[in-house]
Amino acid sequence: MGGSPELAAGAAAEIVFPEVDGGEGESLGPPTHAILVQLADGRVEEELAELGKLAESAALQVVAVLRGRKQRPDPRYYLGQGKVEELAQLVRESSADLILVNHFLTPSQERNLERALSARVIDRTGLILDIFAQRARSFEGKLQVELAQLKHLATRLVRGWTHLERQKGGIGLRGPGETQLETDRRLLAKRIDVLQHRLHAVESRRNQGRKARKKAELPTIALVGYTNAGKSTLFNAMTRSEVYAADQLFATLDPTMRRAAVAPNRDVLLVDTVGFIRDLPHELIAAFRSTLSEVSEADLLLHVVDADDEALAVHVDQVERVLAELGADQLPILQVYNKIDSLEDGGPRLERNSAGQVRRVWVSARTGAGLELIGTAVMEFLRAAKSRYRLHLEADQGKVRAQLFGLGAVLSDDEDGAGGWLMEAELSPKEAGGLRRQGIELISPETDGAVDAAAADGPDGTEQVFSGS
Numbered sequence: 001m002g003g004s005p006e007l008a009a010g011a012a013a014e015i016v017f018p019e020v021d022g023g024e025g026e027s028l029g030p031p032t033h034a035i036l037v038q039l040a041d042g043r044v045e046e047e048l049a050e051l052g053k054l055a056e057s058a059a060l061q062v063v064a065v066l067r068g069r070k071q072r073p074d075p076r077y078y079l080g081q082g083k084v085e086e087l088a089q090l091v092r093e094s095s096a097d098l099i100l101v102n103h104f105l106t107p108s109q110e111r112n113l114e115r116a117l118s119a120r121v122i123d124r125t126g127l128i129l130d131i132f133a134q135r136a137r138s139f140e141g142k143l144q145v146e147l148a149q150l151k152h153l154a155t156r157l158v159r160g161w162t163h164l165e166r167q168k169g170g171i172g173l174r175g176p177g178e179t180q181l182e183t184d185r186r187l188l189a190k191r192i193d194v195l196q197h198r199l200h201a202v203e204s205r206r207n208q209g210r211k212a213r214k215k216a217e218l219p220t221i222a223l224v225g226y227t228n229a230g231k232s233t234l235f236n237a238m239t240r241s242e243v244y245a246a247d248q249l250f251a252t253l254d255p256t257m258r259r260a261a262v263a264p265n266r267d268v269l270l271v272d273t274v275g276f277i278r279d280l281p282h283e284l285i286a287a288f289r290s291t292l293s294e295v296s297e298a299d300l301l302l303h304v305v306d307a308d309d310e311a312l313a314v315h316v317d318q319v320e321r322v323l324a325e326l327g328a329d330q331l332p333i334l335q336v337y338n339k340i341d342s343l344e345d346g347g348p349r350l351e352r353n354s355a356g357q358v359r360r361v362w363v364s365a366r367t368g369a370g371l372e373l374i375g376t377a378v379m380e381f382l383r384a385a386k387s388r389y390r391l392h393l394e395a396d397q398g399k400v401r402a403q404l405f406g407l408g409a410v411l412s413d414d415e416d417g418a419g420g421w422l423m424e425a426e427l428s429p430k431e432a433g434g435l436r437r438q439g440i441e442l443i444s445p446e447t448d449g450a451v452d453a454a455a456a457d458g459p460d461g462t463e464q465v466f467s468g469s
Contacts, residue, residue: 032061032098033060033095034055034061034063034096034097035063035090035096035099036051036062036064036066036100036102037066037100037101037102038051038068039069039070039079039083039103040069046310047102048067048102050277051100051102053228054124054127054128054131055100055127058127058130058131058134059134060100063094064090064094064096066083066087066090068083070083073103075109076108076109077109078101078105078106078109078113079101079113084113084116084117087117088117091117096119097119098122099113099119099120099121100122100123100127101122101124103123103124104123104124104279105121105123107156110123110156111156124279125152128277128280129145129148133146133149139202140202140206143195143198143199143202147192147196147199150188150191154185154188154192218259218267218269219269219300220268220297220298220300221260221270221271221298221299221301222271222273222295222300222301222302223235223270223272223273223302224273224295224301224302224304224319225303226275226276226277226309226315226318226319227277228306229275229305229309229315229338230304230366231272231273231275231304232272233338233366234302234304234338234363234365235272236365237365237368237371238260238262238371239259241258255271255272255274255294256271256272257272262374262375262379263375263378263408265405266379266407266408268378273292273295276318276319276322278314278315292326293326295326298328299382300331300332300378300382301328301331301334302333302334303319303333303334303335304336304338305336305337306338306339307338307339307343307346308342316335332385334358334359334360334377334381335360337363338363338364339364339365339366340363341366341367341369346362346364347362348361348362348364348369349373350362350373350376350377357380357384358377358380358381361373361374382428385428386409386426386428387426387427387444388424388426388444389424389427389432389442389443389444390422390423390444391424391425391435391440391442391443392416392420392423392440393421394419397440400438400440401413401421404423407431409426409427410423410424411423412424
């Protein structure tokens with residue numbers, strides 16, 4: 001099987017697990033002593049290091065580590081019988097009261113391990129759910145985490161009451177007709193239904209807010225990336241905010257939105273989202289779908305990557321998989337390589353493809369190096385989706401003219417001699433559609449003809465972009 005158990009102190013040369021200092025959102029009281037279990041064919045140390053960071057984020061004290069290799073999970077314990085015996089011995093030696101298994105365990109495997117080890121056992125999914133429960137601050141976030149936890153718990157209910165039995169024949173043997181397990185399941189299903197109803201109401205309000213933001217004509221840019229890649233630090237640097245940021249996994253849970261200037265007279269709406277991670281529990285993705293919809297509704301995604309990450313390629317791939325699951329993999333993506341101050345030869349720069357399009361920006365959110373390059377790249381992305389038009393505004397359409405200037409879309413502006421204006425502007429399909437529905441004729445310089453209404457309206461053809469004169 002390979003790999004004997006090693007206490008964390010004895011393995012310090014390979015992995016260092018920091019002491020827990022009770023950070024933001026962590027549980028109070030003495031830390032729980034935990035043993036980490038990792039069985040894998042490759043990248044054992046790398047995955048163990050990530051599990052150690054997850055344990056630290058959950059305010060746990062890691063006292064021992066069990067390594068090993070296993071090609072096929074045991075149906076009863078997941079671990080082999082020999083590893084279960086090693087783990088039991090390790091529990092006795094370290095006085096641990098929690099076992100963290102860095103794999104997905106079935107409910108029966110989890111229960112069998114707890115019986116064999118006389119200690120609580122949690123798999124990777126349960127640990128991440130617990131961290132999210134500690135981090136949730138907003139009303140919506142708490143609802144989403146509770147819903148994910150209950151869906152996870154629903155598969156792990158077992159009969160804990162022996163005196164409540166089904167009805168039986170005979171005098172004195174007739175029970176109440178419903179076991180405690182059935183009662184628990186019924187109550188759990190009712191609570192899940194209540195949470196889903198409340199989340200639906202919150203989602204409706206979120207959709208209304210999204211429509212209002214779209215009417216404000218600000219492009220939405222969402223920060224995505226692997227957890228602890230520096231998204232919140234970059235968000236604070238770009239928006240001059242003070243959103244909580246720390247060197248820990250899932251420091252930010254609830255999404256935050258702020259206006260950010262990416263160029264003179266050109267603002268965007270920046271969205272900071274929850275970080276992704278390998279094997280993100282499906283319960284969380286389902287529960288947080290309304291929050292993560294801010295990603296799929298964005299005009300541009302900034303994929304923040306830790307430039308000093310040894311598993312950079314793996315983590316980039318994991319983020320792309322989650323984006324595909326959210327239906328956001330077709331959106332334009334700009335990779336932002338952060339933390340270049342940790343590299344020996346790192347310097348801020350733009351990387352372009354063979355067509356001259358920006359694909360990567362190298363910056364340091366902590367020092368501010370290269371942040372102006374993000375603005376340059378964002379402006380290029382926004383302009384790439386726009387077309388040039390000529391238009392005529394009447395004297396009573398000054399509000400539309402002001403909105404065009406606010407968008408930074410005006411290329412030229414001349415008076416027509418009658419109080420109106422002859423203008424040339426760069427517009428997205430959505431912006432052009434809003435003008436077209438107000439009866440404003442748009443002429444493309446390339447064709448020197450009026451723009452077709454269907455082409456101007458864009459894919460939805462319904463949204464009001466400009467609020468009128």
